[in-house]
Amino acid sequence: MAFSVVFHHDATDPLAVISAPPPNESSHERAAREEREIEAQRISDLIDDEIRAERAVRKKEENVVKILLLGQSESGKSTTLKNFRMRFARDRWIEERASWRAVILLNLVRSANTILDALSQEMDDVEQDGLDSAFKFDDYYRQYKVRLSPLQAVESNLKRLLGATEDIQPRKQISPTTIIPNGSQEFFVRSRSWRNFLQTTQGPDSESPRHFQQDLPTLLDSTDVIANGKDDIKTLWRDSHIQAMLWKRKTRLEDSAGFFLDSIDRLSVRDYEPTDEDVLRARLRTLDIQEHELIVDDETDAPKWKIFDVGGSRTQRHAWLPYFDQVNAVIFLAPISCFDERLLEDPRVNRLEDSFILWKAICSSKLLSRTILILFLNKMDILEQKIRHGVMVKRFLPSYGDRPNETNDVVKYLRQKFKDTVRYCSPEPRVCHIYPTSVIDTKNMSVTLISVRDGILREHLKRADLF
Ligand SMILES: Nc1nc2c(ncn2[C@@H]2O[C@H](COP(=O)(O)OP(=O)(O)OP(=O)(O)O)[C@@H](O)[C@H]2O)c(=O)[nH]1
Ligand SMILES: [Mg+2]
The missing domain is CATH 4.10.280 (MYOD Basic-Helix-Loop-Helix Domain, subunit B)
Incomplete structure (x- = not known):
């Protein structure tokens, strides 16, 4: 049935x-x-x-390439991000470029004030110690100090405009043989207030012209004061006694100080508009994590890129960890010109040594064991300058021994050291792409970024097939 x-x-x-x-x-x-x-x-x-x-x-997530920029403070992370944005998000970059004017003027004025502060201290020291052999900065120099005193107010006004905060770092015992951080305090702007600033200064046609109009008088007043003092600033900056005094006092000007001081004529006009290079050179220390989305390929189904820029000083590094298991690639910046410099936040530590310690930790991290690693041996231009001026690498890096004191040899030596660390410290075998860079050099960076992009995409696709 x-x-x-x-x-x-x-x-x-x-x-x-x-x-x-x-x-x-x-x-x-x-x-x-x-x-x-x-x-x-x-x-x-x-x-x-x-x-x-x-x-x-998941598909959407898989179609996002996430990159984390790592490295000590002033290694060039934010400048690398700017290069990515300049190259792959051009429209937005151009929209924002004008808003950097306040930061650029602040960089310039801070450098001038750092020189004036060093001059004042030198005058006080020589007076107190009565050193006969020291060069006497007499009334001739005192008049510059008086005439340029309005720059203090300009610095305060620009900081207020940007919502900047002074960074108070404790001063520590320092070795007499190394370049020490003896400049004025670094300032920083929290990413939120900086973003607000960018959003409110995009020009009279943007949605917030009222804010732009509010900021304009401060910018123009600052420009006028700088224009009034520009000949004095130029004279001081080019004075050989001042240069010798800065060197002797180990006063640390920022890497781009010379660039802005040399460009003072161009920067101190009322209708000044920042160029790509000005923005790349502008220093604004990163606090918090900044996240940027980019479309780096014209193809519609090409993945989007998310780039995370972090603060690199020691107190900021705890914030890196949560990003380790989220990202596809890490671009690590090691400024190899810093072999004779000390950390701003801890002058006992050599900056190159700090980079090595960080690199070792990153290579050893289990969370990053499958992450694509890219290393930029950065600030090549400054390394070349130092070598040209006769700074001896082996004096600061005894292990360099009797190798020739030439840029190429130094790069080759350091490259091998970083490569050895990848080999011996990685939890599993991996390839690491190493590029010598000067991230302020837009032309070369454009080529490097294409190569980095293609390398990451290739690896990203390969891994997507495997897992
Ligand atoms: N000459 C030269 N200057 C550079 C180079 N890379 C970066 N700089 C400058 O160094 C300064 C610091 O660079 P940033 O990109 O702000 O450094 P960062 O790593 O983001 O620093 P934090 O935000 O403090 O972690 C800026 O003024 C840059 O213009 C380089 O290759 N050559
Ligand atoms: Mg930064």
Whole structure:
């Protein structure tokens, strides 16, 4: 009898036996069964929808390449991000460029004030110590100090405009043989207030012209004061006694101080508009994590890129860790020109040594064991300058031994050291791409970024296939 039921259904479909209604089913039982089936179908559809939604999110996530920029403070992380934005998000970059004017003027004025502060201290010291052999900065120099005193107010006004905060770092015992951080305190702007600033200064046609108009008088007043003092600033900056005094006192000007001081004529006009290079050179210390989304390829299904820029000073590094298991690639910046410099936040520590310690920690990290590693041996231009001026690498890096004091040899030596660390410290074998860079050199960086992009994409696709 049961067989006759089976043959009632499609004999070619074995599932038909299971899914067939029970024999002799009453109409009551049938209604209840159908209700159960409808409910089961509803739940099944719900689960399908959830799976589909999850897959869509995962697909979207998979189609985002996440890059973390790491390295000590002033290693060039934010400048690298600017290069990415300049190259791959050009429209937005141009929109924001004008808003950097306040930061650029602040960089310039701070450098001038740092020189004036060093001059004052030198005058006080020589007066107190009565050193006959020291060069006497007499009334001739005192008049510059008086004439340029309005720059203090300009610095305060620009800081207020940017919502900047002074960074108070404790001064520590310092070695007499190394360049020590003896300049004015670094300032920083929290990313939120800086973003607000950018959003409110995008020009009279933006949505917030009122704010732009509010900021303009401060910018123009600052420009006028700088224009009034520019000849004095230039004279002081070019004075060989001042240069010798800065060197002797180990006064640390920022890397771009010379660039802005040399460009003072161009920067101190009322209709000044920042160029790409000005923005790249502008120093604004990063606090918090800044996140930028870029489209680095014209193809519609190409992944989007998310780049995370972090603060590099020691007190900021705890914030890096949560990003380690989220990112596809790390670009680590090691400023190799810093072999004779000390950390601003801890002058006992050599900056190159600090970079090595960080690099070792990154290579050893289990969380990053499958992350693509890219290393920029940065500030090549400054390394070349130092070597040209006769600074001896082995004096600061005894292990360098008697190798030639030439840029190429130094780069080769350091490259091998960083490479050895990858080899010996990585939890599993990995390839690391190493590029010598000067991230302020836009032309070369454009080529480097294309190579970095292609390398990351290739690796990203390969890994997506594997896992
Ligand atoms: N000459 C030269 N200057 C550079 C180079 N890379 C960065 N700089 C300058 O060094 C300064 C610091 O660079 P940033 O990109 O702000 O450094 P950072 O790593 O973001 O620093 P934090 O935000 O403090 O962690 C800026 O004034 C840059 O213009 C380089 O290769 N050559
Ligand atoms: Mg930064």
